[in-house]
Amino acid sequence: MTGAPFDCLIVGGGPAGLMAAIYLARFRRSVCVVDAGTSRAALIPRSHNVPGFVHGLSGTELIERMSAQLDELAVARVQAEVTALRRHGDGFEASWNGDAHAASTVILASGIVDTHPPFAEWRGAVADGVLRYCPVCDAFEARGRRIGVIGPLHRAASKALFLRGYSRDVTLLATGQDDQKGATPELRDTGVELLFAPDLHLRRRGEGIEAVFADGRTMPFDMVYPAMGAEVRSQLAVSLGAEHDTEGYLKVDAHQRTSVHGLYGIGDVITDLHQISVAFGHAAVAACNIHHSLPRRLA
Incomplete structure (x- = not known):
């Protein structure tokens, strides 16, 4: 010693x-x-x-x-x-x-x-402020933006509901295999769009992020919050x-x-x-x- x-x-x-x-x-x-x-x-x-x-x-x-x-x-x-x-x-x-x-x-x-989403460019996206992990820290700067929340429903729902207090445009991208069985009325009642996408991945698009679904469809966001x-x-x-x-x-x-x-x-x-x-x-x-x-x- x-x-x-x-x-x-x-x-x-x-x-x-x-x-x-x-x-x-x-x-x-x-x-x-x-x-x-x-x-x-x-x-x-x-x-x-x-x-x-x-x-x-x-x-x-x-x-x-x-x-x-x-x-x-x-x-x-x-x-x-x-x-x-x-x-x-x-x-x-x-x-x-x-x-x-x-x-x-x-x-x-x-x-x-943190467990990162399927996203090869996650580190650069964090540095640029388009991939964010803490809405308590920075949702104030996300006011009025188009926001995606990605993760299994039991982790992501509360984060999406919190962010709904800062933007009308919040989409929850649920990645859990059984998430369709657990959708909550509160998400619907507060206007959070819920999409089931267990095979989703992310990529950069301009100054934001694009979600890419298994069937090739895409959806752009100003910023994405993982909840994984x-x-x-x-x-x-x-x-x-x-x-x-x-x-x-x-x-x-x-x-x-x-x-x-x-x-x-x-x-x-x-x-x-x-x-x-x-x-x-x-x-x-x-x-x-x-x-x-x-x-x-x-x-």
Whole structure:
């Protein structure tokens, strides 16, 4: 095992993990942030929900600004993937780059990976703001546009209904094999067009997106919101026996503590309300609790 134990190891370098690191560093705790470089926030072309940025800012810019704060605080940061997490005495032992590292506490801020629709150009479409994953974040900018929502009905219906509050032209492209059995009157009553298209794929068309059906028909949209679920990156915690729901989201208490003593969960790994402001709140709560749970540090 290399080096002295950290007070806290933070797995994940998105907004949640970086905010927790800022708090803990200012509490004069030894912190290491290990980041695999796959933050979902880095894909955000512009967020308008971060307070103080009148015209919004990109996810990349937010991460760069927060990283600069950590540089000022001399926080250790490593670009690597934590491949294993084990109990070690009263704390933990984490492995990355072939070495083992000890920590008294661990914060899992590893987030989620969205399931993308059948769309070869999805990454460029996200950057251009025509493929969007979070209507809570950006439906305000989609007002009055022609909107498509794609995914199995049980996931996509609520997103389509939410977006109907911003546009009269919302079409739900249901991709589930049995979706025709589960159509809800609420979609019809609110004017959401429902099409069953299990073999649908998407492609770019001008400044928007085109849905291509199995029979060759096409339908253009200004923007499309996938609702196809996500992989919750909670495996490290689950391997230690942490309680979680059926989708993999970790269960935590009011202090962000998982059922494993000393292990905390923050951000998207514990909730399907994928918001930067929520991640910040989780981070502050977890960091304060960790600081008070560790032996007092005197000047």
